[in-house]
Amino acid sequence: MGVTDAAIEAIRDLIADGRLAPGDRLPPEQELATELGVSRNSLREAVSALSQARVLDVRRGDGTYVTSLAPGLLMSGLSFVMDLMRGQTLLEIFEVRRLLEPAATGLAAHRITSGEVADLRASLDELRAAVDVEEQIALDVEFHAAIARATGNETLCSVLDALSTRGLRARLWRGYTEGSKMAWALDQHEQIINALEVGDPVLARAAATVHLAASESWLHQLVHEEADLTGADPTTLGGRLIGRTGRSRDDDGE
Structure with a gap:
């Protein structure tokens, strides 16, 4: 040492x-x-x-x-590191998020207030009405953060925030909008709210699991799609296509 x-x-x-x-x-x-x-x-x-x-x-x-x-302060640097992850490591991080976020959603079902549920519905309404991708990303980030805050567990909030950075959410959300899957994602958000509203932790966990598993599947597809286009090992990838800023492959000359 x-x-x-x-x-x-x-x-x-x-x-x-x-x-x-x-x-x-x-x-x-x-x-x-x-x-x-x-x-x-x-x-x-x-x-x-x-x-x-x-x-x-x-x-x-x-x-x-x-x-x-404070947990949020000490873990704040992790978000920067997470946005640098590529390929298999990026997929592993998302796998960890898929394991933790449904559990957090189930815990939130025990603790969330009626006012917080109302705020989530209002946030979802704003997300449905939003047409700008950057606004959609910001609202999506806040939606999931609000559910984490409803757990009342600051450490859990900090861990989830580090695992699900705004950069990764941007990559996923742009994928949804480019692939015409936004309505599907919003419907899943509503299912999560419905479960939270009735205070059913099992249903809340299940709804969040479906949402995260679908997103993880899409991310796997994106990384391997990049591998097919470049002929490279998918474990080393995740930068070009996942890091797109909303442009199509045609715009990139592909």
Whole structure:
């Protein structure tokens, strides 16, 4: 293990052990470097890395503080990484989402309020009326996020948010609109709302499973379609066709 990695782990241990709590200011640089047995340069690199990970907040002229350590904050960087995934790894991420999101929808059926159900119906009405793809994507993102929030579990919300980034939703939604499957997707959204409204966790989980499984199947088809067009191994793909911005293959010269 490198010196910087050791410093990162040492600071992490200070936080995990409760010696540094959320909102606490780190000791002065020289004092902390001596305590950890590392050089000041190694400590600075460790602090920089933990700052990028949203564990520490470096305030110029004030000091370095432990952040709130809220799940949404700590996991926010994962969304950026998820949008870089390709091929088989991208499909594996979607598989994880298919396992978790129906469970979250079932939990939401226990906890969702009538007001939250009404908000979901209003959101679906807006989605049906939307004609701009970017607006449709934004509304779809919010629809699924609202269901996650209804669970009351902040950590679960953060995990689902990281697994289902706006970029991936954009890829799927553009696929729906290009393939004339939007009505089908919206009908599935309505089935999810109906299950949530009657407070049936089994039905809610089933409706979400159908929706996610269909989307996963479509994503598999898209990756392998790209492989057929390029002659490449599908496990390495997922960039060109999945990353389309709504243009047809004819527009791309294909």
